[in-house]
Amino acid sequence: MNIKDQTLSISGYLTLVWSDSRLSWDNTSTTTQDYSSVTFLFSTEQYVWRPAIIIENSVNDISVISDKEIPMRIASDGTITWSPSGIYKVSCDSDTTYYPMDSQICFIKVSTWSYTASETKLGFDQTTPLELSFYSTNGEWHLVSAVGTDSTDRARKGQTFSSLTFQISLQRRPMFHVLNTLFPVALMAFLIPLVFKLPPDSGEKVGYSLTVLLAYAVYLTLISDNIPSTSVTICVLSIYLALTLMYGTLSVIFVIFVLMANHKPEEEEVPSWLKFFLTKLIMPLVCWNGRNCFKERNCGGRKKSSAKSIPKNKVVEYTEKPKLTDEDENEENEEEKEEDLSWKIVSTLLDKFFFFVLMLLVCSTTFIVFAILVIYYATEAS
Numbered sequence: 001m002n003i004k005d006q007t008l009s010i011s012g013y014l015t016l017v018w019s020d021s022r023l024s025w026d027n028t029s030t031t032t033q034d035y036s037s038v039t040f041l042f043s044t045e046q047y048v049w050r051p052a053i054i055i056e057n058s059v060n061d062i063s064v065i066s067d068k069e070i071p072m073r074i075a076s077d078g079t080i081t082w083s084p085s086g087i088y089k090v091s092c093d094s095d096t097t098y099y100p101m102d103s104q105i106c107f108i109k110v111s112t113w114s115y116t117a118s119e120t121k122l123g124f125d126q127t128t129p130l131e132l133s134f135y136s137t138n139g140e141w142h143l144v145s146a147v148g149t150d151s152t153d154r155a156r157k158g159q160t161f162s163s164l165t166f167q168i169s170l171q172r173r174p175m176f177h178v179l180n181t182l183f184p185v186a187l188m189a190f191l192i193p194l195v196f197k198l199p200p201d202s203g204e205k206v207g208y209s210l211t212v213l214l215a216y217a218v219y220l221t222l223i224s225d226n227i228p229s230t231s232v233t234i235c236v237l238s239i240y241l242a243l244t245l246m247y248g249t250l251s252v253i254f255v256i257f258v259l260m261a262n263h264k265p266e267e268e269e270v271p272s273w274l275k276f277f278l279t280k281l282i283m284p285l286v287c288w289n290g291r292n293c294f295k296e297r298n299c300g301g302r303k304k305s306s307a308k309s310i311p312k313n314k315v316v317e318y319t320e321k322p323k324l325t326d327e328d329e330n331e332e333n334e335e336e337k338e339e340d341l342s343w344k345i346v347s348t349l350l351d352k353f354f355f356f357v358l359m360l361l362v363c364s365t366t367f368i369v370f371a372i373l374v375i376y377y378a379t380e381a382s
Helices: 175-190 193-197 205-223 236-262 272-285 326-340 343-381
Strands: 002-004 007-013 016-019 040-043 053-055 072-075 079-082 085-091 103-112 141-150 154-156 159-161 163-172
Touching: 085 103, 175 205, 175 236, 175 343, 193 205, 193 236, 193 343, 205 236, 236 343, 272 343
Parallel strands: none
Antiparallel strands: 002 007, 007 085, 016 079, 040 072, 053 103, 072 079, 103 163, 141 163, 154 159
16 A cells, blocks of 8 residues: 555455346256256356446546456356456545654545446445455555445436445554654754854864755755655644754854854954843853853953962051942943953854754754654554
8 A cells, every 4th residue: 555645556356246136046956957056157247237336536547347357256046246356546635744653544435337326226245344354464554444434425417326435544654764764854953053062263164064954955855755745734744854954054154153253353342232142141041151150250261360369477558448239240240241252252152052042943843843743643543
């Protein structure tokens, strides 16, 4: 079985049983003719009437089921059993939202042709509507259920025609796609923010980010062939791939900003708006200079000068200075930090900030997408 491009291919057989009184005979022993040894006969559709049946949702063509090579088994009471074999390709509305953890429900609609419902009435075998003894396990799909359901008779040109529906429920086996699609895609996504752990002076940041982006783009073209192509439903995996590709593009842009700041001349002053942005947002976020994290660090990476040791035999005049409040100390520290900002420090801060943001985006996106797929698969499997 294969579902792709909303087409389901099923190879099997259809068993038709009907009664024709014109073909019955008496197989009991009589004085004139003895047919007791004849229990059944064989013939073909060329000599025996057969019901005109079509597959309504066939993809190739809508034609009456016919097989001149398959013989019909005729019993003495006029019961005819016929099993024409064939490959039936039917249209199937596939839902690829949760690919590759998706489940599909497909229908095979059988209807009479030419003969109205009053002339030919279709019905299921009460014991086994669908025979699965000849079904072989498929490597990609797990057959959940196969049932026959009565459907509303079709009306054409004011006349009613008998109809039946076979419902087949399938669930994709995800292990192959997890190992060959989901796992490599997630690993490559976590390589994107690691570019900001490389030092700007190494000269490898742009090359690394472009290599990861191009590798991801190439891999995306390979796995896109396995994703069913449909615009009716949006695949969650496709959204994840698009977001990760966007993160890779943003990483290249952010790396360029970091390198621009790193190679600025030291004598060029950092703009005041950038100082405000760094001190108010980025420094507390990345715990720079001990803000909200480590109080022994400062902005410029320099330790505060300790009090010089006073010689023992030296008299020093001591003048007590007024104690500063916490607000005054914070304001003094703010001014000192803003004055100590250099372009090297700006590039380091941007590296830490972009790494934090992209790693947060990649982790949250990966967790959400994988959680959606696993929860849906567990729900459908139960």
